[in-house]
Amino acid sequence: MPITLDTSLPPSLYPLAWLIGRWEGSGALATPSASSPDLRVEQTLICSAQEDGTLAWRSVIHRVDAPAPLPPTSAFARDAEESAPPADPAATGERSLLHREDGVWTVGDLLPGQDRAAAEAAPPGSPASHLSYRLDARFERRGEQAEQWQGEVRGPRVQLALPGADGQVAATRMFGYVRGTLMWLWEQPAPVEGGAPGETVLAPHLSLELHRA
Known part of the structure; x- marks a missing residue:
């Protein structure tokens, strides 16, 4: 599209511009244990332009007592064909609020090394026509300290990282607009299976696929 x-x-x-609008869809919430099935989540996302040139972000995610979509936690590594999740006769479909978040996104200057002239000369929509801009995003959840994420937007794709207190990346978020669908993946630290005590690695936390409402 x-x-x-x-x-x-x-x-x-x-x-x-590709992100602005109202989006709705579903996805998977990863469970701590690899032996436990992922949980289904549903999201309503509203991204709107503000007069000061920033983007307002409002996300509401509900957990649903139903099987997660297949394949789980793979918004950026999907197979061309996928089957429907198996029916669970014990699932009630009951919804409970999992996550509500407000934020402000600010697009900054071009990142170093960008060739604006070459991008303007490239065919519109081609990878060569895209330029990378600095992106800052501030997310707030009630009762929690606001988080300041940093990253870039390049064409219909966003990459964000949350700096940790130790200078390492504490979490990442990736967004992509693919064939009219907004897909995004949120990674958080998870224990390394068989690793040393306290050893962690970034692993999928939330994976969602949204469509314009």
């Missing part, structure tokens, strides 16, 4: 640029947007939001 082609991206239509709303020329009434602040120019600073042109790199995020």
